[in-house]
Amino acid sequence: MVFIIEGIQKAFQLIFTLDKEIFIIVLLSLRVSLIAIFFSSLLGVYLGFLMAVKDFWGKNFTIASINTLLALPTVVVGLTVYSFISRKGPLGVLGLLFTPSAMIIGQFILATPIIIALTHSAVQGIDERVRNTALTLGATESQSAWMVIKEARYAVLAAVITGFGRVIAEVGAAMMLGGNIKGSTRTMTTAIALETSKGEFGFGIALGIILLIIAFSINILLHYFQSKRV
Amino acid sequence: MNKTILKVKNIKKTYNSKIVLDVDYLAFQEGKIYAIVGPNGSGKTTLLNILNLLEKPDEGQMFFYDQEINKKSNFDILEIRRQMTLVNQDPFLFHYTVYNNIAYGLKIRGTPPKIQQNRIKNALNMVGLPGFENRKANQLSGGEAQRVVIARALAIKPEILFLDEPTANIDQRHIDVLERIIKTINKEIKTTVIFTTHNLSQAYRLADEVISLLDGKIIKQVPENLLWGEIIEEDGSKWFNVVENIKFAVVTEKVGSVYVSIDPRYIILSYEQFQSSARNSFLGKITKIIEQNHLVKLEVDIGVPLVTIITRESFQDMNFNLGSKVYLTFKASAVKLY
Numbered sequence: 372m373v374f375i376i377e378g379i380q381k382a383f384q385l386i387f388t389l390d391k392e393i394f395i396i397v398l399l400s401l402r403v404s405l406i407a408i409f410f411s412s413l414l415g416v417y418l419g420f421l422m423a424v425k426d427f428w429g430k431n432f433t434i435a436s437i438n439t440l441l442a443l444p445t446v447v448v449g450l451t452v453y454s455f456i457s458r459k460g461p462l463g464v465l466g467l468l469f470t471p472s473a474m475i476i477g478q479f480i481l482a483t484p485i486i487i488a489l490t491h492s493a494v495q496g497i498d499e500r501v502r503n504t505a506l507t508l509g510a511t512e513s514q515s516a517w518m519v520i521k522e523a524r525y526a527v528l529a530a531v532i533t534g535f536g537r538v539i540a541e542v543g544a545a546m547m548l549g550g551n552i553k554g555s556t557r558t559m560t561t562a563i564a565l566e567t568s569k570g571e572f573g574f575g576i577a578l579g580i581i582l583l584i585i586a587f588s589i590n591i592l593l594h595y596f597q598s599k600r601v
Numbered sequence: 602m603n604k605t606i607l608k609v610k611n612i613k614k615t616y617n618s619k620i621v622l623d624v625d626y627l628a629f630q631e632g633k634i635y636a637i638v639g640p641n642g643s644g645k646t647t648l649l650n651i652l653n654l655l656e657k658p659d660e661g662q663m664f665f666y667d668q669e670i671n672k673k674s675n676f677d678i679l680e681i682r683r684q685m686t687l688v689n690q691d692p693f694l695f696h697y698t699v700y701n702n703i704a705y706g707l708k709i710r711g712t713p714p715k716i717q718q719n720r721i722k723n724a725l726n727m728v729g730l731p732g733f734e735n736r737k738a739n740q741l742s743g744g745e746a747q748r749v750v751i752a753r754a755l756a757i758k759p760e761i762l763f764l765d766e767p768t769a770n771i772d773q774r775h776i777d778v779l780e781r782i783i784k785t786i787n788k789e790i791k792t793t794v795i796f797t798t799h800n801l802s803q804a805y806r807l808a809d810e811v812i813s814l815l816d817g818k819i820i821k822q823v824p825e826n827l828l829w830g831e832i833i834e835e836d837g838s839k840w841f842n843v844v845e846n847i848k849f850a851v852v853t854e855k856v857g858s859v860y861v862s863i864d865p866r867y868i869i870l871s872y873e874q875f876q877s878s879a880r881n882s883f884l885g886k887i888t889k890i891i892e893q894n895h896l897v898k899l900e901v902d903i904g905v906p907l908v909t910i911i912t913r914e915s916f917q918d919m920n921f922n923l924g925s926k927v928y929l930t931f932k933a934s935a936v937k938l939y
Contacts, residue, residue: 500693506655508706509683
């Protein structure tokens with residue numbers, strides 16, 4: 372019991388003294404996840420929009436597949452990407468394994484289906500008259516499409532935030548693809564896993580608290596955007 | 602002499618192998634007001650969408666001034682499309698302020714912000730909503746929203762303003778306001794206005810020319826006593842319900858909303874109700890008398906205005922006057938359904 376209390380004390384000490392190592396890890400985590408989410412958003416919002424407005428062969432199957440990918444285990448993504456970028460893999464020459472880029476790829480794969488699926492339902496919920504109204508006012512097809520996305524802006528933002536929440540907190544892919552190298556690919560989640568196994572509870576708890584604060588902030592934001600939806 | 606601004610020749614439109622529009626020729630002159638009337642499903646909205654270049658006809662030619670639209674590139678068609686605008690029957694305001702709603706059409710045309718501001722102000726003045734710039738779209742009443750939508754259309758200074766059933770979903774007070782606005786737009790900024798309506802008297806009140814559509818075709822003349830209502834079944838027979846408490850016996854297999862017309866020559870006028878095989882008889886008051894050569898046209902209000910035509914001889918024999926109480930009698934089979 373004592374070691375838990377000591378751990379919590381140590382954690383607050385680390386946080387309030389702005390411990391350098393902790394903040395390197397936090398910043399790296401944020402950087403990796405934000406870059407991954409940036410690219411996921413570009414692709415995911417675009418594909419989610421297309422899925423909502425276009426009819427194509429196999430649409431229902433595609434929607435079911437995307438929804439399945441929402442529950443994609445992070446270790447499976449880790450395994451798959453690993454097999455491609457490991458030295459023996461087809462992309463081995465790029466030397467991506469155990470770099471932040473590898474983690475970005477893994478997180479990109481995890482977040483994109485979430486953003487596609489949530490954008491899809493956000494755009495589907497938008498009044499059909501938006502597109503038509505934009506056209507009557509002289510919009511081109513792409514200007515009217517942009518207007519539809521803008522009308523869905525809060526729900527699309529919520530989709531992006533949800534995706535971010537998923538990747539900032541995942542550990543499987545980051546561990547397998549990043550390798551948890553100190554100062555280079557050590558993220559909050561991989562550090563917590565490592566420090567806990569070393570018995571360094573204070574360090575782990577400090578990161579855990581920061582991660583929780585981030586998760587809490589994300590949820591507050593999400594709640595705010597979802598309430599604006601109506 | 603006004604120039605022809607928009608002209609169509611032999612246009613056809615088919616949905617699911619059903620012809621919904623088949624118009625030989627239609628020309629609109631600059632600066633006039635046109636009403637397109639016709640029952641639901643007669644092709645009014647399709648015609649508006651085609652005229653507004655939102656839909657392409659399957660066949661036929663269209664001209665904007667002297668330019669043949671079909672032969673233009675997509676870019677040129679967009680330029681032409683941007684000189685007109687359509688206000689839908691069930692209009693939509695973007696979830697922004699009134700200002701940003703009206704600014705939309707100007708922004709996509711790259712209008713400088715200074716000019717935007719001016720245009721938005723003028724457009725709001727024209728629809729009688731000055732100072733509404735910062736209101737949120739969802740804080741407007743139905744009638745206000747309708748006027749903001751018209752302001753949004755006016756801000757882009759269209760050559761042609763299309764209005765699809767502009768008064769279908771609003772109350773009488775706002776209908777009056779809206780009719781005044783339509784007149785003002787046409788008079789003050791010389792916009793050509795083309796609108797559809799269910800309401801024949803509104804069409805004649807506002808428009809320089811009335812175009813009637815039936816089953817996708819233009820009919821030369823609107824029948825007299827064209828009424829819109831509901832076919833209902835009661836006591837085993839079919840009735841046409843025009844307004845509350847007024848229903849005509851009709852002969853039909855149809856149900857639901859329909860147009861009917863009653864030939865004014867088939868309506869008998871009398872001072873007393875008489876026994877006959879005709880199943881429709883209503884008491885009303887003469888509200889208008891128009892003498893035409895050897896015929897006299899009388900408008901009788903029985904709750905809805907109905908026009909009857911009698912010969913000058915019987916008009917004199919019966920000694921009808923404005924305000925006279927008379928019975929109108931006609932057979933169920935005189936009520937023609939569309």
